[in-house]
Amino acid sequence: MTLKKNLFLLSAFFLFTSTIFAEITLPKILGHNMVLQQKKKVAIWGTATAGEKISVAFAGQNKSTITDKSGNWMINLNPLKASFEAREMIIKGKNTIVLKNILVGEVWLCSGQSNMEYAMRKYSNYETKTKGYHPPEDDLTKANNTNIRIFLDRRKYMDPDPEHLGWDAAMGRSLVDFSAVGYYFAKDLYNKLHVPIGMISAAVPGSRIEPWIQSSKLDFEPKLKNGKMLNKLNNDGGDSGKFYDTMIQPLIPYTLKGFLWYQGESNCFLGENISYAYKLKTLIESWRNDWKDKKLPFYFVQIAPYNYSASKDKPLTTETLPKFWEAQALNLKLKNTALATITDLTDTITELHPGYKWEVGRRLSLIAANKAYGQKNVVCSGPVFQKMKTVNNTIEISFSNTGSGLVSRDGKSLSWFSIAGADGEYVPAKAEIKGNTVIVSSPEIAHPYSVRFGWNEAAQSNFINKEGLPAVPFRSDNPWKKLF
Structure with missing residues (x-):
């Protein structure tokens, strides 16, 4: 038998044995110090030898599975409660992996x-x-x-x-x-x-x-x-x-x-x-x-x-x-x-x-x-455009997410509002807060038809709610709103 053939057989043997006796391999995201999601089934997965029995033990649970013909496996732990206790996860097959210092939370x-x-x-x-x-x-x-x-x-x-x-x-x-x-x-x-x-x-x-x-x-x-x-x-x-x-x-x-x-x-x-x-x-x-x-x-x-x-x-x-x-x-x-x-x-x-x-x-x-997380008392957005209506020569705008009320950040008139008539030509508008609405108008527009707010790349308006969150830019003539 030639040296070349011996080397080929030897390398084939090592490839064959490494496939048969492949150790458990985990994706990088599974490791020491990780946080597991609470209140959901928790996926633990990896690879090993085809047909190998794999077990996962954590927080009093012990679950097992058999790898598929490609050596893939996955185990879902039952939902866990949040915990600050640094616990170990033991994953066993032909080899054993111990992951340490694991917490449960969000x-x-x-x-x-x-x-x-x-x-x-x-x-x-x-x-x-x-x-x-x-x-x-x-x-x-x-x-x-x-x-x-x-x-x-x-x-x-x-x-x-x-x-x-x-x-x-x-x-x-x-x-x-x-x-x-x-x-x-x-x-x-x-x-x-x-x-x-x-x-x-x-x-x-x-x-x-x-x-x-x-x-x-x-x-x-x-x-x-x-x-x-x-x-x-x-x-x-x-x-x-x-x-x-x-x-x-x-x-x-x-x-x-x-x-x-x-x-x-x-x-x-x-x-x-x-x-x-x-x-x-x-x-x-x-x-x-x-x-x-x-x-x-x-x-x-x-x-x-x-x-x-x-x-x-x-x-x-x-x-x-x-x-x-x-x-x-x-x-x-x-x-x-x-x-x-x-x-x-x-x-x-x-x-x-x-x-x-x-x-x-x-x-x-x-x-x-x-x-x-259902903390409805937490205000999480600035004012968001809901609807508008024309009242004489003004537009009255209603908002959601008004929080504790609408205000001007600096106490000055609200900035970056503009209105247009039926011709679609926009001009800067005066904007005043009235309760949870904003009234906009311009002497240049006798019959206002549409309104825009913050409609410019430089717009950094002073319009906020009392929680300090800025109003969301909008245009009432959004062409995509009913099409998306």
């Missing part, structure tokens, strides 16, 4: 582009920021709550880790590179719920929405309610599925409470509006289907004011951003969705990455407290 996945990825380490000018709520101390250096755990999803490092070290407490070196929005959401939610919080951050700077959607899900033509077909969405040159495949799919089916989404700037630069609305709808519905829960909360951030019209790559106007805001808001028609408005959280419209991430996180946590 788990959220936050995703998007650079404003979601915006890391805690970027707070060099922390003390000079004054808008919105301001934390009493610099959490980057002083955070010490070991009951908030974080997992940073890095697209090139999601292969199984034999050390199971993906999760850590939100403090010290581990917190430096983590999403500031995700952390401050967790911090504020912890203070409201008093249970462990687990945050998973999967965000990539500059990313469009298409890479976060499985490629096959984008290959369709949206049909509007009037029967008109939009252009086929497909990839649109946006590397569809690129980050879904490497960052989202490896997390499925880790049991979650819900999703946080902060993305849109890259698509806004392309002048998108209704097409983005359908892409976001596709992402929401496809992620919910992936996690086999059509009711999973999905809360998203309406991107901040910015001078997109100054872009030299594509002809954009001062209305490009408001139309994008409108497209984002269309997805509020889906159940269990909500929007955090941040038109007031930037110092200059030349800054694409406003620094007030603690306030963005807090506003998202207000939404979660109210909608996901």
